[in-house]
Each structure stands twice: as structure tokens, then as C-alpha cells.
Amino acid sequence: MLLPRPEGFAADAHPYLLKGSMVRFLEGRAFRELVWIDSDCLVVGPLAATLEAMAEDRASGADYLAITQDSAATLGELIGRLGEGVEPFRRLVTEAGLDRGLPYLNCALFMIRSRAFLERWAAALPGLERHALFEQNLLNLLAHGSPGLVEILDRECWNVHDQDLDRLEVGEPGAMGGPARVFLDGRGVNVIHATSYLNRSVSFRPLRVPLAGRCVEGLFRLVHNESVQKLFLRQLASFLVAHKGLLDECGVLVELPATSPASVG
Numbered sequence: 001m002l003l004p005r006p007e008g009f010a011a012d013a014h015p016y017l018l019k020g021s022m023v024r025f026l027e028g029r030a031f032r033e034l035v036w037i038d039s040d041c042l043v044v045g046p047l048a049a050t051l052e053a054m055a056e057d058r059a060s061g062a063d064y065l066a067i068t069q070d071s072a073a074t075l076g077e078l079i080g081r082l083g084e085g086v087e088p089f090r091r092l093v094t095e096a097g098l099d100r101g102l103p104y105l106n107c108a109l110f111m112i113r114s115r116a117f118l119e120r121w122a123a124a125l126p127g128l129e130r131h132a133l134f135e136q137n138l139l140n141l142l143a144h145g146s147p148g149l150v151e152i153l154d155r156e157c158w159n160v161h162d163q164d165l166d167r168l169e170v171g172e173p174g175a176m177g178g179p180a181r182v183f184l185d186g187r188g189v190n191v192i193h194a195t196s197y198l199n200r201s202v203s204f205r206p207l208r209v210p211l212a213g214r215c216v217e218g219l220f221r222l223v224h225n226e227s228v229q230k231l232f233l234r235q236l237a238s239f240l241v242a243h244k245g246l247l248d249e250c251g252v253l254v255e256l257p258a259t260s261p262a263s264v265g
Helices: 015-020 047-057 075-096 115-124 134-144 162-167 226-242 244-249
Strands: 034-037 041-043 064-074 103-113 150-153 168-170 182-184 191-193 202-211 214-223
Touching (some): 064 075, 064 162, 075 103, 075 134, 103 134, 103 150, 103 191, 115 134, 162 168, 202 226, 214 226, 214 244, 226 244
Parallel strands (some): 064 150
Antiparallel strands (some): 034 103, 041 191, 064 103, 168 182, 202 214
16 A cells, blocks of 8 residues: 655655655554565565564563664764765764764664654654765664664664675575575575665666566666575566556556566566
8 A cells, every 4th residue: 555645745855855754654544563664675584473473572561663783883883984975964973972882773674663753753854964874864863862762673684784695595485385585694584685885785787577568677776696686586576477467557567678688587
């Protein structure tokens, strides 16, 4: 189900602004927990059941933000990595008196029980100076200014990204054609996040996927790890076949040209 863009947001509003304003999309809708997953994530584990169990374990407790660390593990490491690109963030960290050794949080996947936190995130974004990762940086500032809110999830299970992508291994498909499990150092992975600093483990490539005389065409983010890339392409092909009618109705499918870039059959 697609939620309508709230009033006051232009059609070309920055995606990070929309992401940090997610609570605005939910006005009038009650929720116990909210789970966010970035569109460049690939679910490869029993996500729904695991998240539901996590929520039940916390049903009688306080508000929380369950989230993972980034491959840049601390605020200081992120600032050092991106330099001038995050100068506004560096200034805000200094002004807030935050320890640069605090975990730098990656908000590609998180589960939260705190509408108030989401409201603060959305309210502060419009006045924030734009810079690299500005919505994620603001989340870090607010989260570390909210004592007791943050719960760190295991990144190697919940948000495998950057050079950890190179270490992933894909198992055999499950019984009755079930999905293959993905492992990192022998442990099961739930979510793969196709992002990498300086594209060292991920790249953007043109891809055309033919589908009964039509095709999906665009710039796709592909993981360099060949076994993971093949898994993504298999899942993509299955999705396109299962939802061909709706994708055509939405204008995603186009006529298959006579010539094509790299494609998957």
C-alpha cells in the first residue's frame, strides 16, 4: 500500500527529507512499532517473525530505537571519513557536547516505539543545513540525546553493508524451492544492505530485464559479491513475473527495444 505524500512536500522533495518525515505519512494512523527498511536492502531471513518476536519481548517496556551501527563505527570515524562533506554534522556534534566515540547509527533498517522521537526528527529536518547523510546524521544527534532509547542490533545479521558484503556466502535453496539462506562467517543473515563507501563493494550498472515482450530498465545498484548478485537477480525476476500486471499498470514496464544493455533473462 502506498501512502500519499503529505501536504507541504513538493513532488521533487529530497528523498532524505521525506524519509526523516515518515511520521507525517502516518498522521491519523496508530502504530505500536514502526519498522523502516531502505529500498536498497534485500531481505534474506525470516524478517517478519523475528521482528514480531522482538516487539513482543519489549511489549511492556519503555520506548526504544533498535538499530545497527554503520561500518563507520563511531561519530568520529564517520566525520573523519567524509570530512568537509559532513561539516554541519561535525559542528552540531561539537555544540551538543557528544562524545565522538559514540556509535554512529545506520538508519537503513530500524524498529522504533516512540512517536515522539519521530516527530522530533521530522520537525528538525527542514531547518537543517543540507549535507551528506543529513537525515541519518540528525537521527544520530537526536538518538544520542535521548538517554536509554537506543538498542544496538547486530550489524552482521541486520544490516550487512560495505566491505562485509564481500564476505557473504549464499547457501543452497531451501526445501520445496524455498529461498536460499545467506551467511556471514557461518551465521545466518536477515538483511543485506547494498551500500558501500566509495562503491568499493557495490556499483551502479544499467540493467534491462526482459519480460514477455516488455522489460524493466534502469540503473541498478549491484553488489560485487557474485553469489549475492545472482540471488538479487533471481529475486528480482521472481518479483517481476509475480507482479507483471500491476507493474505494467503503474508504468514500470516499457516496450523491449531491439538493442539492450546488460540484461538478465
